[in-house]
Amino acid sequence: MSVFEYNNEDYWRAIILYGLNQATYKIALGQSLIRFSEQGKTTIRMNELAEDFFTMYLKRLINGKPQLATPNRQTAMERIINLYNNGLLNRTQAIERVEREAFNDVIDRFHIVDKSNIPIKFYEKTKQGIIISDNVFEIFSKNENVELVNELNSRWDLLESAFEIKRNNSQLVNDLRNFYLINGYERTDITKNRSVLNGYQNNVCFYCGEIMNEHDVHVDHVIPRQFINNDEIYNLVLSHSFCNLHKSDNLPGIHYLEKLIERNEYLIKSNHPISSKIKIQLGKSQLDRRKNILKIYTDAETALYPWGGIKGYNPATDPFYRTFIRNFIIN
Numbered sequence: 001m002s003v004f005e006y007n008n009e010d011y012w013r014a015i016i017l018y019g020l021n022q023a024t025y026k027i028a029l030g031q032s033l034i035r036f037s038e039q040g041k042t043t044i045r046m047n048e049l050a051e052d053f054f055t056m057y058l059k060r061l062i063n064g065k066p067q068l069a070t071p072n073r074q075t076a077m078e079r080i081i082n083l084y085n086n087g088l089l090n091r092t093q094a095i096e097r098v099e100r101e102a103f104n105d106v107i108d109r110f111h112i113v114d115k116s117n118i119p120i121k122f123y124e125k126t127k128q129g130i131i132i133s134d135n136v137f138e139i140f141s142k143n144e145n146v147e148l149v150n151e152l153n154s155r156w157d158l159l160e161s162a163f164e165i166k167r168n169n170s171q172l173v174n175d176l177r178n179f180y181l182i183n184g185y186e187r188t189d190i191t192k193n194r195s196v197l198n199g200y201q202n203n204v205c206f207y208c209g210e211i212m213n214e215h216d217v218h219v220d221h222v223i224p225r226q227f228i229n230n231d232e233i234y235n236l237v238l239s240h241s242f243c244n245l246h247k248s249d250n251l252p253g254i255h256y257l258e259k260l261i262e263r264n265e266y267l268i269k270s271n272h273p274i275s276s277k278i279k280i281q282l283g284k285s286q287l288d289r290r291k292n293i294l295k296i297y298t299d300a301e302t303a304l305y306p307w308g309g310i311k312g313y314n315p316a317t318d319p320f321y322r323t324f325i326r327n328f329i330i331n
């Protein structure tokens with residue numbers, strides 16, 4: 001189906017960066033795998049892994065940030081560390097409990113991304129624990145992959161902040177979702193917009209700036225439909241299925257919104273009928289349109305997880321983006 005060849009690093013990134021993480025366990029397990037592989041250990045007993053998790057979360061939870069997306073609930077790790085900090089469990093008891101309660105899902109689910117198993121394994125599960133596979137060693141023996149370790153840390157920070165924002169705002173998030181739900185509408189056939197969008201994108205993917213194969217062009221909602229609940233053209237772009245899948249129901253970074261705003265202004269300058277449609281949807285003046293779409297984006301930020309975009313994407317070298325800049329300068 002896809003023209004892409006993935007390597008081990010891509011799969012690692014898919015798990016850590018693109019999975020819809022509802023808790024921080026996968027990030028923690030990723031850190032454990034790196035740590036043990038650096039020590040040259042392949043066979044890890046469950047209680048060794050439990051001890052590693054305990055040490056990691058004990059340090060991590062000093063910041064008091066939530067480790068789970070669902071408001072008013074805690075992960076098993078948070079509960080155990082709490083009991084330990086309050087003197088209700090000693091270290092050995094706490095580690096035993098981590099082994100019994102905290103691993104239920106993460107070891108089985110680590111390799112699942114977007115509901116399916118990735119085709120390689122970073123470890124095998126055994127009765128006694130896990131056996132780390134060469135795939136991990138292969139990735140982390142390369143010096144340049146230091147950045148993968150940093151990515152893991154920033155992803156953990158980012159998840160915690162996202163969980164925290166959503167908790168503090170859970171009523172607000174409900175209200176916002178309701179607002180967009182009530183003002184939204186049934187799904188329409190968005191593929192009919194493909195040709196007009198492509199007139200402007202010229203076969204270049206909105207998210208990665210690479211050329212798209214004509215059989216692999218998806219119409220995508222920049223601000224996810226799951227939140228905005230409409231199919232208005234001002235929010236639609238074309239992308240690879242790969243980029244579309246990685247973005248999932250998350251909210252792309254602000255640089256993509258800026259790009260969308262420029263795209264819309266570009267469409268408005270054309271005399272195509274959609275230019276009047278965008279004016280009706282977002283406002284008559286450029287300033288109004290900018291304000292209105294930023295308002296929607298800010299609302300969506302409150303309710304959705306952020307998505308940083310395609311690794312290595314640089315707007316400055318994106319031919320699609322440069323077309324706009326050129327055009328704006330000429331105009």
Ligand SMILES: [Zn+2]
Pocket residue numbers: 205206207208209210239240242243
């Ligand atoms: Zn792409």
